[in-house]
Amino acid sequence: xxxxxxxxxxxxxxxxxxxxxxxxxxxxxxxxxxxxxxxxxxxxxxxxxxxxxxxxxxxxxxxxxxxxxxxxxxxxxxxxxxxxxxxxxxxxxxxxxxxxxxxxxxxxxxxxxxxxxxxxxxxxxxxxxxxxxxxxxxxxxxxxxxxxxxxxxxxxxxxxxxxxxxxxxxxxxxxxxxxxxxxxxxxxxxxxxxxxxxxxxxxxxxxxxxxxxxxxxxxxxxxxxxxxxxxxxxxxxxxxxxxxxxxxxxxxxxxxxxxxxxxxxxxxxx
Numbered sequence: 001x002x003x004x005x006x007x008x009x010x011x012x013x014x015x016x017x018x019x020x021x022x023x024x025x026x027x028x029x030x031x032x033x034x035x036x037x038x039x040x041x042x043x044x045x046x047x048x049x050x051x052x053x054x055x056x057x058x059x060x061x062x063x064x065x066x067x068x069x070x071x072x073x074x075x076x077x078x079x080x081x082x083x084x085x086x087x088x089x090x091x092x093x094x095x096x097x098x099x100x101x102x103x104x105x106x107x108x109x110x111x112x113x114x115x116x117x118x119x120x121x122x123x124x125x126x127x128x129x130x131x132x133x134x135x136x137x138x139x140x141x142x143x144x145x146x147x148x149x150x151x152x153x154x155x156x157x158x159x160x161x162x163x164x165x166x167x168x169x170x171x172x173x174x175x176x177x178x179x180x181x182x183x184x185x186x187x188x189x190x191x192x193x194x195x196x197x198x199x200x201x202x203x204x205x206x207x208x209x210x211x212x213x214x215x216x217x218x219x220x221x222x223x224x225x226x227x228x229x230x231x232x233x234x235x236x237x238x239x240x241x242x243x244x245x246x247x248x249x250x251x252x253x254x255x256x257x258x259x260x261x262x263x264x265x266x267x268x269x270x
Contacts, residue, residue, distance in 0.1 A: 025139025029084030037062035089142025123149035138206025155233030193237035197267035208251035
């Protein structure tokens with residue numbers, strides 16, 4: 001949606017047939033609640049700027065008081081959720097304090113059917129917005145998107161040494177060696193597998209009916225779920241590193257073929 005003057009209206013999010021282009025994929029909407037409308041819009045813009053523009057996202061920040069615009073408004077949050085009512089599920093991310101209270105109040109005003117499709121998350125606003133937009137763009141369902149939000153700080157915490165990142169991901173268990181498809185690819189983007197290249201990698205891996213796992217052969221980190229933005233970030237895949245990617249499931253071969261093609265284009269940056 002575009003406002004007069006050609007600027008995108010980050011307050012609106014619409015579910016259309018393009019959003020449902022992946023057969024059987026879920027369409028998850030995301031609401032960003034902040035005390036500041038410009039901040040909420042910037043978070044949406046960041047998530048979209050990372051390369052994920054297909055996910056319906058709405059910025060619901062501030063209050064309609066020109067003299068005192070900082071605050072949160074339950075009615076604005078409710079309107080944002082209702083705008084996304086055609087989604088299969090809706091994730092609400094909030095900054096702090098009254099943003100949580102406003103989101104909870106908004107839920108109280110929703111009809112029972114719509115309320116059942118909404119999840120409030122305590123995840124960090126910026127990291128969770130980027131990570132969840134990536135997995136939602138790959139067609140993940142609501143519970144998978146909520147789980148991604150919950151892990152949103154894992155990569156940063158592991159990188160800074162706050163804690164050892166925990167992963168609930170494990171290598172696929174198979175009965176026969178032939179069930180596992182495998183490729184090895186080199187990380188070629190200048191800044192490694194981060195930001196836009198990572199979003200493209202995750203969206204590609206998650207766009208198939210397959211369990212795709214990635215291991216950084218250079219550092220020994222992994223395997224992790226290749227369809228998780230947070231998990232892929234924990235690999236610390238820098239330029240020149242080599243990844244092993246394995247896949248099982250009905251679309252395993254197709255998933256690896258698509259990832260091979262993506263790597264050949266420099267993960268979209270080539």
